[in-house]
Amino acid sequence: MRKITVINQKGGTGKTTTAVNLGAALSEIGREVLLVDLDPQAGLTESLGVETSGRPTVAEVLTREAEPREAFHAFPHLTVLPSSPVLAETEKRILRDRPSDYPLALKDAMAGLRGFDFVIVDCPPSLGALSLMGMVYSGSLLIPLQTQYMALNGLEKILGMVKTIREAGFPMEILGILPCMYDVRTSLSRQVEEHLRETLRDKVFRTVIRQSVCLAEAPARSKDVLSYQPGGRGAEDYRALAQEVLRHG
Amino acid sequence: MGKKTLVPEEKWEGLRHAMEEAAGTRKTSKTPGLLPAAEGEAAGPERGKKRGAMEESKKERNGEKKKKEKKQKKKEKKKKKGKKGKGKKKKGKG
Numbered sequence: 530m531r532k533i534t535v536i537n538q539k540g541g542t543g544k545t546t547t548a549v550n551l552g553a554a555l556s557e558i559g560r561e562v563l564l565v566d567l568d569p570q571a572g573l574t575e576s577l578g579v580e581t582s583g584r585p586t587v588a589e590v591l592t593r594e595a596e597p598r599e600a601f602h603a604f605p606h607l608t609v610l611p612s613s614p615v616l617a618e619t620e621k622r623i624l625r626d627r628p629s630d631y632p633l634a635l636k637d638a639m640a641g642l643r644g645f646d647f648v649i650v651d652c653p654p655s656l657g658a659l660s661l662m663g664m665v666y667s668g669s670l671l672i673p674l675q676t677q678y679m680a681l682n683g684l685e686k687i688l689g690m691v692k693t694i695r696e697a698g699f700p701m702e703i704l705g706i707l708p709c710m711y712d713v714r715t716s717l718s719r720q721v722e723e724h725l726r727e728t729l730r731d732k733v734f735r736t737v738i739r740q741s742v743c744l745a746e747a748p749a750r751s752k753d754v755l756s757y758q759p760g761g762r763g764a765e766d767y768r769a770l771a772q773e774v775l776r777h778g
Numbered sequence: 779m780g781k782k783t784l785v786p787e788e789k790w791e792g793l794r795h796a797m798e799e800a801a802g803t804r805k806t807s808k809t810p811g812l813l814p815a816a817e818g819e820a821a822g823p824e825r826g827k828k829r830g831a832m833e834e835s836k837k838e839r840n841g842e843k844k845k846k847e848k849k850q851k852k853k854e855k856k857k858k859k860g861k862k863g864k865g866k867k868k869k870g871k872g
Contacts, residue, residue, distance in 0.1 A: 678784070678785055678789075681785065681789055681793060684796075685792060685793060685796045688793075688796035688797055688799065688800040689796060689799075689800070691800040692796075692799045692800045692802075695800070695802060701800075702801075703797075703801065716784065717784050717785075720783070720784050720785060721784075721785060724785060724790050727790075728790045728793055728794050728797075729793065729797050732797060
């Protein structure tokens with residue numbers, strides 16, 4: 530079971546889009562995928578149209594009030610562990626109840642989980658307790674990065690946090706940095722992508738997620754981009770990313 | 779016309795360092811751009827310590843000097859007194 534955490538403390542970088550569509554692309558080729566929404570804003574949950582009222586979510590799973598399978602919403606080859614705004618309160622509660630080992634909360638809650646080829650965790654846009662739980666659970670990070678100047682500052686912060694977590698004794702690898710919202714028409718996009726590859730070499734995915742309207746439109750129809758526009762640019766890019774992730778092992 | 783650089787080179791250098799540290803390929807966490815002190819060349823804090831030590835030794839040396847001077851004065855006084863004493867003892871023995 531390959532676990533991947535999609536993280537970037539900056540909002541609007543393409544975390545949820547990447548988690549949903551990478552998951553969809555992997556499930557399209559027959560892999561069993563679990564998507565974990567670890568964001569209290571529940572963007573992933575909403576973008577796939579998962580209804581959570583009256584049902585347990587990841588918040589109850591983290592506090593061990595529910596088993597993960599009780600909270601699952603299943604699609605063909607794709608299962609969602611949804612989130613809800615309650616998760617914000619749950620985060621505080623976990624910090625209060627488990628001050629010394631809260632980073633292990635998700636790992637503990639998901640221990641013994643079987644039956645999936647991939648588990649993809651979507652983190653909130655912060656480097657807080659929930660993101661830390663997601664990082665420690667998978668130990669493997671996918672960092673979507675806008676090909677813009679300000680995004681580079683955020684990347685340095687994440688890398689600093691990775692170093693801190695590794696030094697605290699948790700295994701941690703950077704699966705790759707994914708250039709997102711790439712606009713071939715702007716020289717900034719081209720320069721950032723070019724320099725990223727020169728500087729970070731094999732830590733940058735060969736796949737680039739190009740700017741595409743269909744990526745923004747698909748969640749409005751409660752669909753992933755592969756179902757919404759199967760022949761579109763977005764679907765093409767995420768299929769390429771799925772192949773690259775598979776090659777990575 | 780040459781290509782306009784939109785992101786400064788230092789930014790990329792900082793990222794390279796951060797990635798090396800995150801990946802564990804760089805052991806130290808020194809500030810980018812600060813080179814380690816060359817062998818045999820004293821680093822800042824040590825230099826400070828030495829300076830402090832020098833000051834202390836100066837004080838010690840000054841103190842020793844004063845003590846030595848005092849001791850010499852005492853010896854001189856004793857010699858003067860001792861000569862008198864020794865003479866008296868010799869007289870007593872014979």
